[in-house]
Amino acid sequence: MNQPEFAHALLNADAPVPAGIIDPQGRPAGRRFDVYRNNVIASLCQxxxxxxxxxxxxxxxxFFKAMASVYVRANPPKTPIIQQYGDDFAIWLxxxxxxxxxxYLPDVARLEWxxxxxxxxxxxxxxxPDVLARIPEGDLPDARLHFIPAMAVIRSPFPVLAIWQKTIETPELALPAGGQTVLIARPQTRVNMHALARHxxxxxxxxxxxxxxSALDQMAQAEGFDLGAALAAILQARLLANVTIEPVANQAKQINGGKT
Structure with missing residues (x-):
């Protein structure tokens, strides 16, 4: 028996029990293997x-249990870390x-992942919160904004955040028309989600x-872009880890915690 054969049999009920699976008496342990196989599949579905x-x-x-069972049998874990299992579920959906x-279901799955x-x-x-206000006006163009690692953005043609909120938090919520771009961030201990304005x-x-x-130059042709609102949203969501001033010569100085 080799490892690929064992893994294949573990997730496929129609596959024969691998040779060498025996009970304490040395007899073929097909029934015991079936129990183990069912427990593995049930754990991955959970x-x-x-x-x-x-x-x-x-x-x-x-429906979800049946759907997850189909996914699990076709997609064995890539790592031993169970929290990482199911990362490509949205694509599979x-x-x-x-x-x-x-x-809209694949995008709801993307949001949840x-x-x-x-x-x-x-x-x-x-x-x-006042990190940008402490930067001298003349240094602002050279400011580099460094974001916290715990953040992501998803763009969807569906109102994916509202769908999630209606499903999990507020059943009476009316769904807006059109799609949503959603910011997902964890500045401290709680994961927050916000629908982002255009651009x-x-x-x-x-x-x-x-x-x-340079970022502002890139946004110059974006119709209706509001710099003040965009920066306010960044600060309100606590997305910045720190800000550095990086002139063309790349001699950076840090603007954080009142120090330069």
């Missing part, structure tokens, strides 16, 4: 339910025909890669 509670509520317990009547990923991301102490996600992308002045 891990899926833990990771995707909104998806489970949307489709119902029975896109091709799962029985759920095709719910076209990013919540989990953000929760387990590295910790970082957010910068003080704010693009601005965040630029800020993650370049200085504030």
């Amino acid at each position: 891990a899926m339910a833990d990771a995707y509670p909104a998806v489970q509520r949307i489709v119902g317990d029975a 896109e091709g799962f025909a029985p759920a095709a009547r719910l076209p 990013l919540r989990r990923k953000t929760y387990h991301a590295a910790d970082a102490t957010p910068a003080a 704010h996600d693009v601005f965040l992308q630029h800020l993650a890669q370049e200085r504030l002045g």
Whole structure:
């Protein structure tokens, strides 16, 4: 018996019991292996339910259990860390025909996985709320904004945040028309989610890669972009870990905690 054979048999009920699986008396232990196989599949299905509670509520317990069982049998764990299992579930859902009547379901799954990923991301102490106000006006174009690791953005043609909120928190919530871009962040201990205004996600992308002045240049043609509102949203969500001043010569100084 080799490891791939054992793993294949473990997740496929129709596969024969691997040779060498015996009981204490040396007899073939097919029944015992079946119990072990069922326990493994049940544990992985429960891990899926833990990771995707909104998806489970949307489709119902029975449908989710059957769907998770199909996913589990086709997608063995890639790592021994159970919290990382199911990372590609949203992609898999896109091709799962029985759920095709719910076209928003893959994006709900993406949102839930990013919540989990953000929760387990590295910790970082957010910068003080007035960190940008302490920067001399002449240095602002050279400011580099460094974000906390525990954050992510998802863009969806569906009101994915409202769907999650209606499913998990507020059943009476009316769903807005159109799609939503959602910021997911954990500045301290709690994962927060906010619907982003138009262009704010693009601005965040630029800020993650370049200085504030360059990011603003990139947004110059973005119709209706409000810099003040975008920066206020960043500060309110406590996304900044620190800010450095990086002139072209790249001699950086830190602006955080009242120190320069």
